[in-house]
Each structure stands twice: as C-alpha cells, then as structure tokens.
Amino acid sequence: MNNHSPKPELIDMAKYGDHPDLPQRLEALLMDDVHTVFIKADCPPRVKRGSIGQLKLVEVEDADDGKWDTLRMESLQEELVGLIDEHRHRSDCFLEIDRKGCQVLQLGDLRISCAWPPFADAREITIVRPVAKLSLDEYELDQRLIDRLADHHRGVFICGRPGSGKTTLAQAIAEYLDTDVGAMVKTMEAPRDLQLADRITQYAPLEGDLEKTAEIIFLVRPDFVIFDEVRRARDFEIFADVRLAGVGLLGVTHANSALEAIQRLIGKVELGLVSQVLDTIIHVEAGQIEQVMELRMTVKPPTGMQEELARPVIEVVEFPSGKITHEMFAFGSEIAVVPVEGRQATALSPMKTLARDQLIHIIQQWVGVECKVQFKGESSATIYAPQNMISTLIGKGGENVRQLQEELGGLHLNIESFDEMPDSLANDSNPHWRDTSDKRSKGSRAWEQNPRGQNPRKPKGKKNRR
Numbered sequence: 001m002n003n004h005s006p007k008p009e010l011i012d013m014a015k016y017g018d019h020p021d022l023p024q025r026l027e028a029l030l031m032d033d034v035h036t037v038f039i040k041a042d043c044p045p046r047v048k049r050g051s052i053g054q055l056k057l058v059e060v061e062d063a064d065d066g067k068w069d070t071l072r073m074e075s076l077q078e079e080l081v082g083l084i085d086e087h088r089h090r091s092d093c094f095l096e097i098d099r100k101g102c103q104v105l106q107l108g109d110l111r112i113s114c115a116w117p118p119f120a121d122a123r124e125i126t127i128v129r130p131v132a133k134l135s136l137d138e139y140e141l142d143q144r145l146i147d148r149l150a151d152h153h154r155g156v157f158i159c160g161r162p163g164s165g166k167t168t169l170a171q172a173i174a175e176y177l178d179t180d181v182g183a184m185v186k187t188m189e190a191p192r193d194l195q196l197a198d199r200i201t202q203y204a205p206l207e208g209d210l211e212k213t214a215e216i217i218f219l220v221r222p223d224f225v226i227f228d229e230v231r232r233a234r235d236f237e238i239f240a241d242v243r244l245a246g247v248g249l250l251g252v253t254h255a256n257s258a259l260e261a262i263q264r265l266i267g268k269v270e271l272g273l274v275s276q277v278l279d280t281i282i283h284v285e286a287g288q289i290e291q292v293m294e295l296r297m298t299v300k301p302p303t304g305m306q307e308e309l310a311r312p313v314i315e316v317v318e319f320p321s322g323k324i325t326h327e328m329f330a331f332g333s334e335i336a337v338v339p340v341e342g343r344q345a346t347a348l349s350p351m352k353t354l355a356r357d358q359l360i361h362i363i364q365q366w367v368g369v370e371c372k373v374q375f376k377g378e379s380s381a382t383i384y385a386p387q388n389m390i391s392t393l394i395g396k397g398g399e400n401v402r403q404l405q406e407e408l409g410g411l412h413l414n415i416e417s418f419d420e421m422p423d424s425l426a427n428d429s430n431p432h433w434r435d436t437s438d439k440r441s442k443g444s445r446a447w448e449q450n451p452r453g454q455n456p457r458k459p460k461g462k463k464n465r466r
Helices: 070-086 143-149 166-181 210-218 233-244 258-265 271-277 348-366 387-394 396-405 435-441 443-450
Strands: 035-040 046-049 056-059 093-099 102-106 108-113 126-130 153-160 185-189 201-203 224-227 248-254 281-285 287-301 309-320 324-329 334-340 374-375 380-385 410-416
Touching: 046 443, 070 093, 070 108, 070 126, 126 387, 143 166, 153 166, 166 185, 166 224, 185 210, 201 210, 201 233, 201 387, 210 387, 224 233, 233 248, 233 271, 258 271, 258 281, 258 287, 258 324, 258 334, 271 287, 271 309, 271 324, 334 380, 348 380, 348 396, 374 410, 380 387, 387 396, 387 410, 396 410
Parallel strands: 153 248, 153 281, 185 201, 185 224, 224 248, 380 410
Antiparallel strands: 035 046, 035 126, 046 056, 093 102, 102 108, 108 126, 281 287, 287 309, 309 324, 324 334, 374 380
C-alpha cells in the first residue's frame, strides 16, 4: 500500500516583471519604460512612461490600426478575463473586483481595470505595472532609520503624492523585514497591488471589509503588517486598532507632506493615543525620501503658554536631528497643530492666532455676533463687541470672561465696545464673518432676541438688556 500522498500541483507565485502573454495589440503598448496604459473607446491610446517622479503622459502614434472602438474593447476585455481562467493555477492571476460596470484583474505584475457604461461614459481599459522594484539597500538609508523600521513596536506612515514611489519603498521595507530581519510579514490591501516575495501573504478585504481582514490578522500573529492605501476615515481607525494591538504597522497614504499625513490621523484617534499609533512618518518625493518625522508625547506647557498650564503635548520632531518643528495639544475644544518657530516678525504668534480664532468662534456660538480681537501683549487681548452685548460676554461677576480665559490658556481678556476700537482694526476684514445680511442686523434688538444668539452652553451672565 502506498502511503505517500500525491505531490501537490506546483504553483507559480507572483514575480516582478512577469505576467501571462497579453493580446499582441496590448503587449505592443507595454514598452520597457511604460508604467501605465490608458485605452478608451474611440480615442487614441495613451501611456505614462519614464522613471519614478518623472512620469510623462504621451499619446501613442498610430498604435496598431488605431481602431479602438467599443466592440474591439469588449473583445479585449473578454480575452483578458479568459487569461484569468487559463492561468488560474497561478497565485498572481485572479479577478480582484467584479461589479456592474467595472472589473479589476491581476495578471502577474499587471493590475488591469476595465470600466464600461453605465459606470463609465465609454469602455475603458487601464493597465498599471510597477515602475521599479528596489531593495532597501538602494535607498542608502541612515542606519538609525533602518533600525527604527525593524522595531515591531512602531507605527509608520509612508506618504507622498501619487506616483512618488510610496509603494516601491513599502515593498522594499516589507522584503527587508522578511529576509534580513526574519519577521513574519502580512499585508492588507484593497486591491492587492504590492509585488512581494512568495512567502509574504497578501490579504484583500474579507467579504469587502478590511475590518474583518484585521480580525483575521490578529489570529495569525504577524510581526509586521503592511497596510497599503490608507485613505478613508475608517481606514485610519482600522490602522489605529491594529497598531494598538501591538503589531508593527506600516501604512501607505496620500499626503503632500509628513505634517499633512499626521493631521489626517487627528480626529480619528484620541490625542493621547496618537503617538502610540503613529511614531514615524516618511515623506517620499520622486522616489527619494525627502523627510522623516517622529512623534513624541510629553507633558509640558505648550510654547507660549504659562508654566501652570502644562498639558499633554505631542512634539513633531525631525529625524534624526531631533529638532522640534510643531506641537500638537488640546486647545479649548480643538486639537491645535502649532509651528514652534519660523513665523515672520510682524505676524501673530501661533498661540495668538489660535486664541483669536477660538475667541471669535466661541463668541459667535454664545451670542451670534461678530467681534474683533486685538492683542496687547503676549498674555492679554481686548475683545471689541456691540455695546448691547458686553454684559452678556462678561457674565455675572465676570464668570463668562473667566471661563474664556481658562479655555485659552490663561490669556487675560478685556471687553470693550466697537466705539473704542482702533480704526486700523475696524478696517481689517474678518475672515470669520461672511454673511452680509447678518451683518446688517447684528446690532439690532431683533438680533439679540433671535434664538441663534443664545449661548448653547448657557453662561450665567445677565440677560440682554432692553
């Protein structure tokens, strides 16, 4: 009796630069330096070609016979879907998305998106392949950054514009972690787009939901997870959940700067948890790392505030120099992101700007009127308001003013009427007030009695005088 099980069928795994042969008229468009092919019915085909950060969109002259009509496009799509069935033994050939008006196919290293009416105005086929595949050594990174990336107690963002090389860097880091560090690496992608080593498992949204994917990832206990295309608010929340579970996490997101990537996370995660969720941000431009920032949590008074007003502050720090560029902290009901230096001498300090904007916002919530704010020094300011609203702003025994001062970090406030306001301030347009019809009535008794003028927090000040 033969106890040996039959040998399993050999499976060809995904390899960079490898895909099943496409119809000849499509292969002809995939020249060596072509990254993306755009074909639309009744239009000449176009390609995006060049290197990372230097891609140029050009029209292909007289490609084939030039007849890319609807029937031909439909036939091409059927051939491409047929290739999926023909190469179903390969792990890198599958139908990623199949919906009314759209199909997304993976054929080796090619991601092919097909669209047709009613989703699109005409039949369209887009073929995308990686611009390059690089190893981490080719980036010539600082060893301190490499050591940081290898620490599974990290939450990392790679950010940049579309086509900047974010995914290429993520691939290089993933394979470094797999081969050099010896870590167990998994990915979360929608759709699966990374070109990785065979043994790195790539997960798509389970039943269309990345949250369900995350639940499975917890069970397989990876050391690192690569989360490609963190875009929607829910994606940032899932990113935070996975990171707080103790898994090393690298996310790829679209942002024009490292600071913008940080700000996209604010509001989705409690301030006290931000630095636990995300501590390293890598900004990529034209295939090169332009900037690396780290986040540090500390307790101190924000720059420009009095010593007794210490609070949790997240410092945004340049890596590896250690220079602090911004501070993040709770300011009133908002999360403030304030530059530490670099403002013009004539401009308001970041803290003054925050205080002014917060004052205007709060007062409009309380009494519904326009006001002006003028700073008299580093720790004092004057609010100019309609005469008939001054008692409401002050409150009984000055209670409302004290509340405002506490919310604004101990700033000393005076309240005066518009009659006392300097001409220079009166001529300064207020960006917080745009409604001219409201302007005409803001000082009238009708305005005072309007429900919009009531304080939502019900301050205990005097009622409006008649």
